[in-house]
Amino acid sequence: MRPGALVYDKASGRYDIRFGLDEYYGGLHCGQCFEVFDGEQWRATRIEMNLHQKWYLVGIKTDVLDGLQVRDSRHR
Template sequence: MKQGTLIFDEQADRYDIRFDLADYYGGLHCGETFDVLAGGRWRPTRIEMADNWYLVGIRTDDLSGLRVRI
């Protein structure tokens, strides 16, 4: 598994995972699954879109900067 940080790609209007300065996942799509570091432990989740992007089972107002692994 690779670890990275969630970032919002404004051009694509979707979230992506940044692994390194020039290494990106390539854009996340609804239903994609990964783990997020929440409360000091890794939790499985998936990304979805309604009015805004959100992670199923994860309470947060801002997804940008969250540590993830995929």
């Protein structure tokens, strides 16, 4: 699994995974699963949006998603 960083795409209103300068996953959707590095280990999570239109990661306690190190099995 290839690591990348979560970035917010203002044009689409969605988060994306950035793998390089010009290489992106293609936009994340509610319920999409991946892993996030919590500083010690990789943890499985999924991205969701709450009733206030705010994105969050299930089981990950943080208010800042931008820049989190993540990996997805689509890019091996």
